[in-house]
Amino acid sequence: MGESDLVEDALALLRGQGGRVTSSRRVLLRCLFDGREHRTAEELAAAVKELAPDVHLSTIYRNLDELERLGIVVHAHLGHGPATYHLASETHGHFVCAQCGSAIEAPAAMFGSLARTAWRRYGFETDPRHFAVLGRCATCACGTDPVAARRR
Amino acid sequence: MGESDLVEDALALLRGQGGRVTSSRRVLLRCLFDGREHRTAEELAAAVKELAPDVHLSTIYRNLDELERLGIVVHAHLGHGPATYHLASETHGHFVCAQCGSAIEAPAAMFGSLARTAWRRYGFETDPRHFAVLGRCATCACGTDPVAARRR
DNA sequence: ACCTAGATGCGAGCAGTGCGCAAGAGCCTA
DNA sequence: TAGGCTCTTGCGCACTGCTCGCATCTAGGT
Numbered sequence: 001m002g003e004s005d006l007v008e009d010a011l012a013l014l015r016g017q018g019g020r021v022t023s024s025r026r027v028l029l030r031c032l033f034d035g036r037e038h039r040t041a042e043e044l045a046a047a048v049k050e051l052a053p054d055v056h057l058s059t060i061y062r063n064l065d066e067l068e069r070l071g072i073v074v075h076a077h078l079g080h081g082p083a084t085y086h087l088a089s090e091t092h093g094h095f096v097c098a099q100c101g102s103a104i105e106a107p108a109a110m111f112g113s114l115a116r117t118a119w120r121r122y123g124f125e126t127d128p129r130h131f132a133v134l135g136r137c138a139t140c141a142c143g144t145d146p147v148a149a150r151r152r
Numbered sequence: 153m154g155e156s157d158l159v160e161d162a163l164a165l166l167r168g169q170g171g172r173v174t175s176s177r178r179v180l181l182r183c184l185f186d187g188r189e190h191r192t193a194e195e196l197a198a199a200v201k202e203l204a205p206d207v208h209l210s211t212i213y214r215n216l217d218e219l220e221r222l223g224i225v226v227h228a229h230l231g232h233g234p235a236t237y238h239l240a241s242e243t244h245g246h247f248v249c250a251q252c253g254s255a256i257e258a259p260a261a262m263f264g265s266l267a268r269t270a271w272r273r274y275g276f277e278t279d280p281r282h283f284a285v286l287g288r289c290a291t292c293a294c295g296t297d298p299v300a301a302r303r304r
Numbered sequence: 305a306c307c308t309a310g311a312t313g314c315g316a317g318c319a320g321t322g323c324g325c326a327a328g329a330g331c332c333t334a
Numbered sequence: 335t336a337g338g339c340t341c342t343t344g345c346g347c348a349c350t351g352c353t354c355g356c357a358t359c360t361a362g363g364t
């Protein structure tokens with residue numbers, strides 16, 4: 001299926017829920033489907049503005065919200081700083097380095113057993129797309145301090 | 153060991169690193185040791201102000217920072233909103249409900265197997281104290297479908 | 305008692321995000 | 335194809351959570 005088909009599918013879903021198809025939404029969806037992972041609202045706004053310069057940042061936020069309610073995108077707070085958004089279809093967890101901020105993506109399957117235990121013990125429904133685990137990545141773990149790690 | 157012994161131990165550690173023992177630090181430590189829950193900087197500030205009304209919020213932040221560098225407390229970003237702080241000795245993970253914001257504490261042991269896998273596959277050192285998993289708690293998950301629930 | 309590094313109070317400032325409002329635009333109906 | 339209802343948008347302000355600069359103060363070694 002082509003990229004634009006995916007965009008149109010999402011727009012159809014939106015319209016099916018009483019939403020309206022607008023050009024800012026179409027452009028945002030296009031950016032979401034064609035781009036890299038984990039982008040902040042600001043980054044997405046920059047991408048959208050290349051195609052539609054007049055789209056306001058708050059419109060990006062509102063549309064991301066709406067798309068999240070429809071289950072098309074999800075956001076995650078990976079450590080500090082702004083939230084990052086990505087497609088809900090890309091189900092994976094994140095290992096986030098508390099030191100350098102880099103994020104490793106890990107297949108959702110890795111979290112299956114933990115999710116099952118959480119469900120059995122607490123009745124807690126883990127959201128595999130919204131999964132961030134903090135720690136230190138291999139590079140940063142090599143030295144105690146970041147400078148030493150970079151020197152290797 | 154009594155509570156105030158723990159406070160004095162922490163202060164001794166602080167002084168050993170060239171830090172100074174001040175009343176605001178003593179009071180903050182007392183508040184950290186006598187409460188159990190995850191508390192935000194604002195909540196801790198409120199608790200501190202009952203004993204020492206003139207302690208400024210920015211001092212709380214600076215001291216929490218300092219205590220974190222010494223490994224006495226850790227903070228975690230549990231979903232949205234402010235960061236929460238707790239003692240580093242209380243090693244546990246968190247299941248955070250994306251809907252109602254409640255956090256379930258889970259023993260660090262539950263995360264052991266995931267942590268080992270992450271280490272083997274990515275060389276990633278999971279920090280068990282800084283562990284937050286998003287999803288929906290039993291109450292919020294009850295009788296609602298995910299889309300309708302998120303619409304709320 | 306004195307000196308100095310370190311700590312504090314205070315307020316300004318910043319990033320990220322939400323909100324209210326009036327104007328604009330999609331989509332349904334006729 | 336026009337009319338109109340309702341949703342969406344641009345705009346800008348406001349808010350939260352947190353940080354910083356600076357002048358003042360103080361802990362603690364001498």
